[in-house]
Amino acid sequence: MLNVLLIEDDLDLAQTVVEYLELEQIRCDHARNGVAGLQFIRDNGYEAILLDLNLPRLDGLRVCEQLRSDGDDTPILMLTARDQLDDKLDGFRAGTDDYLVKPFELQELVVRLRALARRRSGQVRRLRCADLEMNLAARTVTRAGQALKLSPVGWRLLEALLRASPSVVSRQALEEAVWGDEPPDSNSLKVHLFNLRKAIDNPFPTTLLHTVAGHGFVLKDEDRQTTAQS
Secondary structure, three states, X not given: OEEEEEEOXXXXXXXXXXXXXXXXXXXXXXXXXXXXXXXXXXXXXXOEEEEEOOOOOOOHHHHHHHHHHOOOOOOEEEEEOOOOHHHHHHHHHHOOOEEEEOOOOHHHHHHHHHHHHOOOOOOOOEEXXXXXXXXXXXXXXXXXXXXXXXXXXXXXXXXXXXXXXXXXXXXXXXXXXXXXXXXXXXXXHHHHHHHHHHHHOOOOOOOOEEEEOOOEEEEOOHHHHHHHHO
């Protein structure tokens, strides 16, 4: 079942949306204001967020900006009564993925929600795995606070791996992320991954970039996962 969060201060509308989504086999939590919404998101995992623009305590634009600044790539569908182009552009600049103007049809809401939930947001500004962080806006990579130098190819490889983490990325998907429809010779990816490993893992005690035999490559902190499971 799809699991989403609605951040909306109109309680009548919120009840209607939550009840309709349940009929569509979509579980929907509800927060009444922006601050509560951020707490819900930090405490739970969601596949998509329905975010009202005009919210008490912290408005929708600030909520969106905070999530993207934190590296949260959950897709966001912004709900608003404002239908001017400038309002929509403000939302996209803040990091929303789609817009739905009130009043809206609930069937359309469901269609857009399901489409968004099938992917992660491209609007995120920071990508993280353990103490490794990529700042997409500043074009910097750090690990444990130490700046790392990457080649352009290394950057694209790391971005693809971070966006997928902790899922495995196939060799073909990595090649497409870097070279598109014109993959290089078979040895190029191996060389660039070797250089990426040297940059992000060699100076540090914990290995993050792993090869999964027969499947591809993954960025994850195995020590932290083992600790969490024990």
